[in-house]
Amino acid sequence: LRHVLTKGRFDTWGELLESIQFIGEKLVRARPLELVIGNIVKRLLFIIRREHRYFMKLQRKREKFAANKSGSGVGGGGKFQPLKKHMKEIVLSQKDIREEDETLNPSILDIFHSREELNYDAGKFESKTKSVIINELNLLIEEIENTYQSIEEYSVEHIHSNEIVLTYGYSKTVLHFLKHAAKYRSFEVFICESAPSLHGQSMADDLIQHVNTHKNDKNCNIQSVTLIADSCIFAIMSRVNKVIIGTHAVFANGGLLSHSGTHGLALAAQFHSVPMVVVTGLYKLSTLYAYDQDTFNEHDVPSNLIPFEKQSEFHLNGGNVSVQNPVFDYIKPEFVEIFLTNAGGHAPSYMYRLLSEYYDTTEDRL
């Protein structure tokens, strides 16, 4: 997207928005379940729209100023120079920016405020503003790259000494989280295998490697790493202090889209009143809603469950038995205790607030 922005020529804001939307739609359609794609595109659109608003406001301010000035001093060419200089000095004050920001996403207080029909084609798109947008985009990229660093800083507050932490499958965020906490705290880790992909095994592998490399320098205080099968989750849940998981995506109501098997984990945690902590970057927060297991789900190849040779051995293919392998689980927001994101820790009921800070809540299309 940055590439498109730098290389493209845009005459009006409308054109810019349309091209970004066009590309975004193509990308999303290519991988519909990678919700992050849609998120980033929407973020960019939000940034563009916000800059557009600032721009329009600035223009209006300038026009007002010009109108005032020209009213007072209908001077000759001599007065022209200082006028231009003054125009340049009219910048948006902090107050203006705050005013615009407040009206960006409608709330009940704006019910009587006219949202000026956003005429994107009106303003001429100057190259200066392009650099502003590219700057913002770079900031966004930086934010995403630094997600691991910003989140792992919270790990020390949330993991206590001699705790037993349970995690599911493979998540880089959780890995960084645990590694960072290991520097300061001593705890045990249980990892669920997450069949059929068995990603949990690679997670255990990585963690053990980390423990081994730091065995002697006291930088890693993980007491033990245990790998368990998914069927044992309920059995050991009573011994676990915390469940820490990553997710594939977060929905607008605070619900999660995680790898299959996590829902069972969430139910077991709720039964034993074990807090479930979700660590995720905010770029995974989507404006969409899911309400049952099928909305955003795909089925993977059954051979991951049972290899094809075995299937024919047990007469499983083509018969009355179907082998299903769903990839994702939808978890309701009530199961999650807290979201640890790069913007701090938040309750699930607060996620909608973060939405309005990063996205346009009224625009339906990408």
Added chain:
Amino acid sequence: VYRACFCCMSSKNLLDSNQHLQNIVCQQFQAHLQENKGLPLAVSAIQTLITVVEQCKAKTFTELQNEVTEAIQILDSQTSTTMAIPLNSVCNQFKMFVFRRHQNTSHAKIKELKKEVVERGRFFVDRAKKARKFIAKKAEFFIRDGSTILSHAQSSVVFSVLAHAKEQGKRFNVIVTETQPLQCGLAAAKRMQAMGIPVKVVLDSAMAVLMDSVDFVLVGAEGVTESGGIINYIGTYQMAILAKMRSKPFYVVAESHKFNRIYPLTQNDIPWREKVVTDEEKGHTETETEKPECDSDGSLVIEKDRIRDYTPPEYITLLFTDLGVLTPSAAAMN
């Protein structure tokens, strides 16, 4: 706390000069109601209030504010309970807007303020008209092929959502409870049938039994409270509790002008009674309540006067409004 019984808001107490105001308000409101059949009540209310502001001869801001407050009181007293809550919400929003507008901006002249209020009021009317379509578009995503929807009482917003989904070609069927005593569920079902939606009418008491076989519950609201809960026809609370027990999503559709400042703590904190509207000129009392029903030998009275209940936010999954799809905590913030 909203004052429940407005009986005898008699014209005797108003001064002569306000008789004029009262006449304007009544006439305008009736006229607007006539022309706005099928549109939300709020539209007529705001149009009336705009006319009041336009025609008011106040010279100071406080006078203007007083006139608006009085006009609202008159509107309140003239309408029956079924209209009371939506009317109250929208009037309060208008009042707040007028007051805040005055505080936020420095209007040197009252004329400017009046002009702006009228302009924004017109914009609001426009918006309210489009609100239902907007909500229908948002809610469409949640209605899937083959789903069974449970609904309660009659709501034009729910109807427009379902009609829109039907137009989009979705296949679904609806179960509506007949909602005694007013039987508005029956009326709603008739409308849906005319639209071609397969609909079934059931007894109110059959809610629990049928809850297992539906996919989700969809109701409208008379008001959305500040706690994020809703006020709706009696039986909605029941349905919400059952839905929660059976883990079925409970969706509410409401336009943003139904958002109210009521914060009920118990069921009695909302105006659940029928209101008695007295008509002084005609010299008799028109009551909206039916006469209390007695059984065959007149010894037992069936209490039918509770017509509204409050559904707390814990039982609501999502609210579809023209401010977007909100969780109850988001609605509470609004």
